[in-house]
Amino acid sequence: MPIVIPKDDDFLAPLKQKCMEFVRSHPGSRTGCGQGIREQFNTNTAFIDGSAIYGQTKAKADSLRTFQDGNLDVFAPTSDPHYALPPQNAKASDCIAPTATKKCFKAGDSRVNVHLGIAEVQTLWLRQHNFVANILRDLNPRWNDEKLYQEARHIVAAQLQHIAYNEFLPILLGEDIMDKWNLQIMEEGSTDDYDITLNPSILNEFSTAAYRVGHTMVPNLFPRADKDFGVRKKEQLRSTYFRPFALYDKDAFDEIILGMVSSPTQEIDNNFVDDLTNHLFELPGDAFGLDLTALNVQRGRDHGLQGWMKWRKLCGLSTASNFDELRGMDIVSTEIVDRMADNYDDIEDVDVYAAGAAENHMSGARVGPTFGCIIAEQFRRLKFGDRFWYENNLPLPSSLTEKQIDAIHGVTMSRILCDNTPLMESVQLNAFLLSDPESNPVTSCSKIPPINYRRWRIKSRKGRSVPNSESIDEALHHNATVYQFFDSQHKRHR
Ligand code: HEM
Numbered sequence: 001m002p003i004v005i006p007k008d009d010d011f012l013a014p015l016k017q018k019c020m021e022f023v024r025s026h027p028g029s030r031t032g033c034g035q036g037i038r039e040q041f042n043t044n045t046a047f048i049d050g051s052a053i054y055g056q057t058k059a060k061a062d063s064l065r066t067f068q069d070g071n072l073d074v075f076a077p078t079s080d081p082h083y084a085l086p087p088q089n090a091k092a093s094d095c096i097a098p099t100a101t102k103k104c105f106k107a108g109d110s111r112v113n114v115h116l117g118i119a120e121v122q123t124l125w126l127r128q129h130n131f132v133a134n135i136l137r138d139l140n141p142r143w144n145d146e147k148l149y150q151e152a153r154h155i156v157a158a159q160l161q162h163i164a165y166n167e168f169l170p171i172l173l174g175e176d177i178m179d180k181w182n183l184q185i186m187e188e189g190s191t192d193d194y195d196i197t198l199n200p201s202i203l204n205e206f207s208t209a210a211y212r213v214g215h216t217m218v219p220n221l222f223p224r225a226d227k228d229f230g231v232r233k234k235e236q237l238r239s240t241y242f243r244p245f246a247l248y249d250k251d252a253f254d255e256i257i258l259g260m261v262s263s264p265t266q267e268i269d270n271n272f273v274d275d276l277t278n279h280l281f282e283l284p285g286d287a288f289g290l291d292l293t294a295l296n297v298q299r300g301r302d303h304g305l306q307g308w309m310k311w312r313k314l315c316g317l318s319t320a321s322n323f324d325e326l327r328g329m330d331i332v333s334t335e336i337v338d339r340m341a342d343n344y345d346d347i348e349d350v351d352v353y354a355a356g357a358a359e360n361h362m363s364g365a366r367v368g369p370t371f372g373c374i375i376a377e378q379f380r381r382l383k384f385g386d387r388f389w390y391e392n393n394l395p396l397p398s399s400l401t402e403k404q405i406d407a408i409h410g411v412t413m414s415r416i417l418c419d420n421t422p423l424m425e426s427v428q429l430n431a432f433l434l435s436d437p438e439s440n441p442v443t444s445c446s447k448i449p450p451i452n453y454r455r456w457r458i459k460s461r462k463g464r465s466v467p468n469s470e471s472i473d474e475a476l477h478h479n480a481t482v483y484q485f486f487d488s489q490h491k492r493h494r
Pocket residue numbers: 114115117206207208211212213214215217218237292295296299
């Protein structure tokens with residue numbers, strides 16, 4: 001499905017480009033394996049479970065472990081004793097011009113080397129895993145490698161869930177949508193909201209349109225800042241595609257984190273920086289690359305997404321039957337309506353990605369109502385359809401205790417950053433928002449509330465730390481209770 005480049009494209013036409021390569025997504029089998037319209041399949045887990053850190057399979061997870069003290073494998077360059085991700089296998093092909101000392105990285109998610117920002121975030125969570133595993137080892141000296149790894153992994157996955165819903169989503173969706181979809185996180189206590197009938201898998205419209213809204217937020221540059229947030233250097237996004245080598249510089253990890261927390265993202269709208277639209281994955285020496293926005297729209301057509309108006313209807317939002325009618329409604333600006341009318345014959349054809357990104361934002365939110373509805377519905381499914389949601393009080397061996405859940409309720413992104421960025425001395429309380437002296441003050445790391453990992457200390461009757469693995473009898477009894485529970489849930493819903 002190559003993308004035809006219009007003759008008047010002001011960037012690619014003068015470079016004599018007529019079409020852009022586009023490879024269709026692999027077809028997947030339909031539910032029930034019957035014949036029908038083409039479907040796609042997800043090669044990652046839907047759940048927020050840290051699998052980007054740990055991998056999707058046991059073999060991958062094992063390849064990332066040291067099998068010592070529950071730690072993940074790291075690379076510790078002499079220039080920076082605070083370790084980075086381990087280097088990728090020499091045979092891997094998705095790395096541009098690696099050298100003997102500067103290779104691409106290996107992580108749980110195969111996209112780790114796509115650009116510097118992803119490699120940075122992967123490094124942060126690798127460090128966080130080992131940070132937690134080492135605290136658990138000190139609290140429970142008799143826990144073995146396996147126990148330390150699994151418990152640290154469990155805690156990190158819970159921290160990711162909590163941060164996503166407690167800090168990131170309220171900014172993106174606004175409080176009204178958070179309330180309407182019941183996505184708010186409680187201040188304390190556990191829940192019994194798990195819904196066995198809810199399909200938690202990823203909606204095509206979420207991955208192929210609504211959540212790609214993140215692309216509009218991406219800036220062209222990654223600033224590198226010192227501990228006082230003074231910018232000392234900038235890395236150009238396009239020169240880091242499949243070359244995240246800046247991370248090998250001394251203090252680079254810390255400087256990029258300090259730069260990212262102190263610089264704004266791009267506004268969420270229908271504008272995209274040219275490192276994404278003209279230079280995506282551009283090779284060194286080339287004059288142009290791919291266009292991510294065009295790929296997103298074409299991917300929507302490849303996957304057969306419903307048009308924008310159908311989605312507005314499904315979400316219970318106002319609809320228009322033609323562009324003139326749309327012009328009189330306060331959904332998108334009149335300039336956008338004019339552009340739609342120039343490019344589409346019928347309003348029903350308008351792509352959900354292009355129009356969803358251009359919608360006026362809802363009050364208190366950073367997205368318009370169509371993307372708000374799709375994103376909220378997805379996160380509702382990921383919360384209430386996840387058996388391992390960290391606040392669930394299900395009778396599962398993996399369920400956290402009430403006290404552990406409350407320790408997770410105290411987790412903030414700013415604390416995670418302070419714990420893993422040695423150069424960082426202070427940061428604003430909500431790391432997803434820029435600092436503000438009144439509403440989001442820069443605060444010393446020593447004053448950002450710590451996470452109470454002592455809730456994972458297992459004491460014997462004599463007060464000594466012991467492994468808390470169950471005896472075989474206890475485990476069998478536990479499993480029987482779990483099966484009874486799910487059986488009764490199934491019956492209730494039948
Ligand atoms: C420099 C930053 C980024 C780059 C270079 C990038 C690049 C890409 C590319 C090349 C694709 C596949 C396009 C296709 O052929 O269909 C993609 C997919 C996607 N991106 Fe990004 N992206 C970036 C940032 C983000 C951000 C910040 C978000 C969200 C917060 C995001 C969300 C997504 C999603 C949800 C998909 C679909 C994934 C799937 O279905 O497999 N991306 N991105």
